[in-house]
Amino acid sequence: FKTKQEEYEKFKEDAEQKHKLLQGDLEASKKDCSSIKEQLETSKKECSNTKEQLETSNKECSNAKEQLEASKKSCSNTKDQLEASKKECSIAKEQLETSKKECSNTKEQLETSKKECSNTKEQLETSKKECSNTKEQLETSKKECSN
Numbered sequence: 001f002k003t004k005q006e007e008y009e010k011f012k013e014d015a016e017q018k019h020k021l022l023q024g025d026l027e028a029s030k031k032d033c034s035s036i037k038e039q040l041e042t043s044k045k046e047c048s049n050t051k052e053q054l055e056t057s058n059k060e061c062s063n064a065k066e067q068l069e070a071s072k073k074s075c076s077n078t079k080d081q082l083e084a085s086k087k088e089c090s091i092a093k094e095q096l097e098t099s100k101k102e103c104s105n106t107k108e109q110l111e112t113s114k115k116e117c118s119n120t121k122e123q124l125e126t127s128k129k130e131c132s133n134t135k136e137q138l139e140t141s142k143k144e145c146s147n
Helices: 002-084 086-146
Strands: none
Touching (some): 002 086
């Protein structure tokens, strides 16, 4: 009878130790979950900021397009003036060269704006990936917690 009682006591003691270890693991997992939730909130804020940056960049692109259209109209008007002013050919040529420089500068501004838009889109994709990774980490942590 003593042997079974001793085995029972040993089993009970082992079970209590395992229970304490599991409680410690549970607390650590809860802290990890909390940290991941904080990271998720931070990532959401970063995503929101990136979206705002994207909107700003889109507005800049739109403004650049308007400037380009205005410049194209200016170029068209300059060409019309050139045709109407054959007697003043040298003056019209100077105006045309000025207009071409304006068009070139506007195109460069548009290309710069396009690059900014592209960079913002890349930042948005990176942020989305970070958000997705955080969500995956959260799901993994939830699974670990439930296990």
